[in-house]
Amino acid sequence: MDVLKAENLSMRYHTKLALEHLNLTLPEGKIVGLLGPNGSGKTTFIKLAAGLLTPTEGSITVCGRKIGPGSKALVSYLPDRTYFGRQIRVRQQLELFQDFYPDFDRARAEQMLAALGIGLDDSFRNLSKGTQEKVQLVLVxxxxxxxxxxxxxxxxxxxxxxxxxLNTILTNYDPSATVLISTHLISDVERVLDEFVFLAGGKLLRAGNVDATREAEGKSLDELFREVFRCLPNC
Amino acid sequence: MFAKLLKYEWKATWHYIGILCLGAVAASLMGGGAMRYLVKLSEQAEEFDGTVLEIVSVFLLMGAFLAIAVCAIGGFAVLLVRFYRGRFTDEGYLTFTLPVNTHQILLSSLVNTLLNLLLLTAVVLASGMVLLLIGISAEQIAWEELRQALLQIREGLAKIFTLQVMKILGTMAAAGIAGILWEIICLMLAITLGALAAKKHKILAAVGFFYGIQMAVGIVQTGTMLSAVVESGESAFYRAMLWPTVMHLVLAAAGYFLMWYLTDRKLNLS
Structure with missing residues (x-):
């Protein structure tokens, strides 16, 4: 079953076309790298799947469900910024996740936070940006x-x-679930990826299995990325 | 899920509102004490000769009224800031990815704002009453006379409150409730428009939108009131009261759905 399916997906911000007629399907049980230079449409695509944006054209579904409360219950989203209120304590954030997401494993979260030395009564106001990011990753x-x-x-x-x-992601995700990681730091994530998707200018440039591509091309994904995007203007 | 959203909205604001309510009560006690001193002074037929204590009492009394007003306005500001921060800043990344729909998100804000305003209004009115009661308690109160006076007032009101008067008061109360609902939705709509339309200075844009909407509505409303004044008569009174009520309810509904449409379809948190 396809976990995520985008058909003819387009997204326009005023005059700028961020995604253009994108067709993409993600199978279950894979770690997929969504790779591309800055401004290639990675964040836009993820926001559309998370339900933070409404597509200008086309459709996107998660496990066959249109984007809405039903799909959001199946998606765990880590944005590229922290979303905690300054007055909130770690314990309150855990309670919120427990209240809204039936699939939230509080014991596991508490265990991971303890391993990081983060107290449940710590206020986000007193945590560094890096620590806040780690708490957010633990929750997700x-x-x-x-x-x-x-x-x-x-x-x-x-x-x-x-x-x-990366170790947290690898050791905590459910093997039957799909993980979509957006980044332009290919060399760091290459070892954990099963599949890759290259995006450029809002279009799908190339997609495939990481191992098969590495074997066929005789080069690492990082080298392939540099080769592919070197040829494009504005990269 | 709506109840859970409402719980978190309440949790995010209750301590600020609680502090403001306590502030209003403290101000009423302080002002009441100052008023009591001044009343006692006048009762003893002593002249106000400008001693430090008398001047301080006057300033304390004025300060108390001011503090109560600031608590009321501050509470409203807290609720609007919560609406903005929870939806259109980075916190929105969590709010809008929760497994709830946009109606639930908006209605939880609206209901929480109304509940908090109700609480704040009750506390502010009670604070004002406490201030006055402490102040006038300096005079010797003849409780039997007071009871008789209250009874007379009750009998008088029973005569005054005929069906006709009740109808007028009901119409005015409905107009007031519709007006308050519209004002809250108008403020939320202005914040939504400002947050989504402006790339920078979103708050400034929201203020602009608010006054723009208010001006447009005000022009229509003034025209209606003027026509009622020109016509005069009982039916004109009801028309003058009913028309703004209906208009505010229609505007509140239209404003809510516009806010929903913008948040649901045009949201762009970046």
Whole structure:
């Protein structure tokens, strides 16, 4: 069964076309890299799947459901920024996730937070940006979702934190679920990816299996990315 | 899910509203004390000779009224800031990815705002009453006379409150409720328009939208009231009261659905 299906998907911001007639299908049980340079439409695509944007044209479904409360219950979304209120405590955020998402595993979340040395009574006002990002990742990965949408999860963090984030994703996602990771830091994520999607200028440039492509092309995904996007203008 | 949203909306604002309510009560006690001192002074037929204590009491009394008013306005501002931050800043990334629909998100804000305003209004009115009661308690109250006076007032009101008067009061109350509902939705709509239309200075844009909408509605409303004044008579009174009520209810419904459409279809948090 296809976890995510986009058909003829277009998104326009005023005069700028961010996505253009995109057709994409994500199977279940895969870790997929959504790769492309800045402004290629990665965040727009993820926001459309998360229900934060409404497409100008075309459709997008999650496990056959149109985007809405039903699809949002199946999607665990990590945005490229933190969304916690400054007055909120970690415990309150856990309660919110527990209240709204029946698939939220609170025990697992508490265990991961304890391993990071983050107290449940810590206020987000007193946590550094990096720690807030880790709490957000813990919350997102503690859900037993069908689709994880991770927008730039390793962007702007140090290499040690990148390893922590990728290991958290690998050790916590349900193998029957699909993980879509958007990034332009290919070399860091390459080892965890099953599939890849190259986006450029809002269009699907190339997609496929990482291992098969590596074997066929005789180069790493990072090298292929550099080769493909070097040829394009404005990259 | 709506009840859960409402719970989190309430949790996000109750401590601010609680502090403001406590502030209003404290101000009423302080002002009541100052008023009591001044009343006692006048009862003893002492002249106001400008001692430091008398001047401080006058300023405390004025300050208390001001503080109560600030608490009321501050509470309203807290609720509007909550609406903006929870929907159109980074917090919106969580709000709009919860498994709820846009109606539930908007209605939870609206209901929470109305509940908090109701609470705030009750506390502010009670604070004002407490202030006055503490103040006048300095005078010797003849409780029997007061009871008789209240009884007379009740009998008098029973005569005054004929069906006709009740109808007028009911019409005016309905007009007031519709007006308040419209004002709240208008403010929320202005915030939504400002947040979605402006790339920078969203709050400034929201203020602009609010005054723009208010001006347009005000022109139509003034025209209606003027025509009623020119016509005069009982039916004109009802028309003058009923028309704004209907207009405010229609505007509130239209404003809500416009806000829903913009939030549901045109939301762009970046």
């Amino acid at each position: 990965m503690s859900r037993r979702a069908r689709l994880y949408l991770l927008d730039e999860p390793i962007g702007g963090v140090d290499p040690a934190a990148r390893d922590y984030i």
